[in-house]
Amino acid sequence: MPLDVQSATSPFDASKERVERVLCFTAHPDDIDFGAAGTIAAWTAAGVEVSYCIMTDGDAGGFDPVDRERIIELREEEQKRAAALVGVHDIHYLHERDGYLEPSHGVIKQVVALIRKIRPDIVLTMHPERNWDRIQKSHPDHLAAGEAVTRAVYPAVENPFAYPELADAGLEAYKLPWLWFISSPEALENHAVDVTGHVDAKVEAIRVHASQHPDVERMERVVRDMLGANGQRAGLPAGSSAEYFHVVAVNGSATIAGF
Secondary structure: OOEEEOOOOOOOOOOOOOOOEEEEEEOOOOHHHHHHHHHHHHHHHOOOEEEEEEEEOOOOOOOOHHHHHHHHHHHHHHHHHHHHHOOOOEEEEEEEOOOOOOOOHHHHHHHHHHHHHHOOOEEEEEOOOOOOOOHHHHOHHHHHHHHHHHHHHOOHHHOOOOOHHHHHOOOOOOOOOEEEEEOOOHHHOOEEEEOHHHHHHHHHHHHHOHHHOOOHHHHHHHHHHHHHHHHHHOOOOOOOOEEEEEEEEOOOOOOOOOO
16 A cells, blocks of 8 residues: 555544555546546555546647547547556546536436446545636536536445436445545645655656647646645655545444435
8 A cells, every 4th residue: 555644634544444446537538647646556556456437538638739630539548558657457438528527417327337336445536626726726627527426426326226227237336435536625635645656657647648738848847846845745754755635534434324
């Protein structure tokens, strides 16, 4: 398991939690690499099975008009190569239109189905609350992804009477232990993971998404500086790097059914 940095406000104690499967939902190809690729690399190195679900095709992304006709194919190829760099080979797509993602029941049902199928210990997704300190973290699709997944996690995933056709198809209700958010408002971030040994893998994964970076070198500097600042904030030794999350216990020792 990766070295988690415990804080007074984090409900997650890595020394006590057994994490075998993680399922990540993000709005676009590359979101997961910016938000959590260092932690994911640490998980997979420790034997954790990590799956991705990309909710849109990223068809509105990019900067080069030449790429427009094959942008969906290009971004899927980029995501596949980036995922492999951090040990992930199981990638799912909802094929929603970039810029049009909504937390509709059609989307929520697909999220519920995939969570019930994979039955992860952690679902990781984007934060449903807008980040006013850096609004670029809060693309409308990011907010919609976070809201759809949050609605799916509670109560639908664990309610056998929600989307009963899923249970009829063999996808039984499941109580998810943990929900982790990326792109969170800083005031809500309560859990850090030391990713010092996985920074290069994270940066390489981000660099694969070349269609999205008009200035690759500046992007890399910004990412490395951000990770270093997170390491300082987490109280790690000088030169360390960290990724931050807002971690929520969904079904823990204090959970009461229905509350």
